[in-house]
Amino acid sequence: MPSVLVTGANRGLGLEFARQYAADEWHVFAACRAPEAAKELQQLASKSGGRVRVLKLDVTDTASVRSAAAELKDEPIDLLLNNAGVGSPRNQQLGSLDYAAWARVLDANTLGPMRVVEAFLGNVAKGKQKRIVTITSAMGSIEDNSSGGSYAYRSSKAAVNIVVKSLSIDLAPRGITCVVMHPGWVRTDMGGQGGKLSPTESVRYLRSVIAKLRPEDSGRFLNYNGEPFPW
Secondary structure (H helix, E strand, C coil): CCEEEECCCCCHHHHHHHHHHHHCCCEEEEEECCHHHCHHHHHHHHCCCCCEEEEECCCCCHHHHHHHHHHHCCCCCCEEEECCCCCCCCCCCCCCCCHHHHHHHHHHHHHHHHHHHHHHHHHHHHCCCCEEEEECCHHHCCCCCCCCCCHHHHHHHHHHHHHHHHHHHHCHHHCCEEEEEECCCECCCCCCCCCCECHHHHHHHHHHHHHCCCHHHCCCEEECCCCECCC
């Protein structure tokens, strides 16, 4: 049975990833900050026949990430899905930026995925598929930025893109494939209700692309439909 670790699995895309992989009989390690409050995730776990295991993991807390990794010990992970993240702070205008809020966004969206990769790298190396997928955003694309603003969120996603590009080089000798993927504009709490895709649709597209990843894809920035996204 293949295995997947999903961060931010309590809602939105993370919850949908957990739901779909469990339905396809994957072993799902579903990680979130507050498992006790994640009612939908707990219900999924209780009905999964043991396929879904909920982990307490806060990507902004190094000790929390390492504690979750210690729980799994040498458990192989075929796919690590860095999904957890936060959106832009509200009312951030040039001339009145909240730099503490900006730092919190960078901590969650850039440092968070790196903490997770470092902590679970041994598990991924033991897996058969050896894939690390980090959910990024079109807003992290420099070439695609035509509207400006959103300094905190844009910079955090552009930064995680380059982090994953470096990981793709450093982890190539271990046979680990690393990519960043834009999930599309999705109707979630973060994406809003104007999104073109439902979480179910987005995750279905993303999973189809992930299943076809090859080592030569490592380091790429991909759209949810598998097409290259501009850096």
